[in-house]
Amino acid sequence: MTRRRVSNPLALAVLCCLVERPMHPYEISTTLRSRGKEQSIKLNYGSLYAVVESLQKHALVVPRETSREGRRPQRTVYEITEAGRTECEDWLAELLSTPVRDFTSLEAGLSMMPLLPPDEVARLLEERSDKLRTEIRAIDASLSVADDLGLAELFVIESRFRRAMLVAELDFVTTLATAIRKDELTGTSGWRLLHEVQATGVSFEEISRDPVRYLGEEARLFQPNSQD
């Protein structure tokens, strides 16, 4: 994605708006907002104006007119160029066709999970489940509002996607919390013991210097496949 001249996805949203008709940046921001797209694309003014400027530098958009009503701040209306149109279609095709690694915060959290004691982690995950259920209900509500307004499914597809991802996450998280509570996840018994020993005042560093002494049988957490 770095090879793109302007890499911020907001730039794509800007191009998409300008495909419809020329607009000034502030108008782009309100258009995106009114369509609920600020839910799927991070939009803030600082980035918006920077991105438009950068698009202009790369000749993907051109300023068309600068007007001023009364003594309001001036507005610069931008128009998309042929190159901009091509870039827009090409980029969109890439987004749809090619998965990219996005580093989600839960993935990061899970990868460091052993730092906290197992029951604490289970509790936190259960807390997350509740919040996820709330979010899913909120999406359902907004989808049904959209439906009442007669909006085609086509225009809220990204909400359906988000809902699907949240449901999958909820499913994973509740299953994991249960597995931890029941010691069904491999390594959990050692993980639990490790934190019990730490609770008696022995530091992690000490335990890792002589795991067998502190963890006995469970020391294999520190030495995978020591029986080979």
Place this chain on the structure above:
Amino acid sequence: MTRRRVSNPLALAVLCCLVERPMHPYEISTTLRSRGKEQSIKLNYGSLYAVVESLQKHALVVPRETSREGRRPQRTVYEITEAGRTECEDWLAELLSTPVRDFTSLEAGLSMMPLLPPDEVARLLEERSDKLRTEIRAIDASLSVADDLGLAELFVIESRFRRAMLVAELDFVTTLATAIRKDELTGTSGWRLLHEVQATGVSFEEISRDPVRYLGEEARLFQPNSQD
């Protein structure tokens, strides 16, 4: 997340490493890599050194010693502070318990999907499905390697999570591609017609000025609930 003094998740990974024992930045990077954590946390040198410096500024870590072996570049070993330990646990708890909006590229793509013609989008989504299947197979392979090494499930849980998300995405994407091809997604017939008219050389702007003329029945795409 912005209220955290150091917001980059890499900072959390750094703190987690230093909980184990004091290390120098480069050692942190190799530790994370060897544990496969660079899959779940974006790691690059520029950020790493910036983040460590920032942690030091906020007294979450302190430099312990600066040594130099032979004429290699010097290494500065950092140690975690009590405040750092607290921050680390607190942050991790937050990551696990609280979902955050992360803007995925597919969600962005879906929200702008109507810009491309329906059959093109279906094709692109099918292409994505293939790539997703490949990725899932790659994760399965790495999970089975980990299993052969006797690594506890606990330490690869983030890969299982990622797999679950990819499977959910695959499911969504294949279903959507089919629905588009079969015109089962509300709005698709109008979407198709719109692109057919555009293919005859009429611009989007023109169509949107007089949708009924160009789209007839399907003009309701532009005027949701016009029959009220």
Place this chain on the structure above:
DNA sequence: GGCCTGGTACTCTGTTTCGAGTATTCGGAC
């Protein structure tokens, strides 16, 4: 008539992030 809220249209500035680049050493192949 004056005040106050909310909308319009940006601007500014301190952080953060990125990743290519640098300089050194070590181990193995030939």
Place this chain on the structure above:
DNA sequence: GTCCGAATACTCGAAACAGAGTACCAGGCC
């Protein structure tokens, strides 16, 4: 013995980002 590539341990500057702040105006309310 020496040459090459990989590993070690960072540094640097340009670009991107965040989001608070500014300056103006219209309309409603008391």
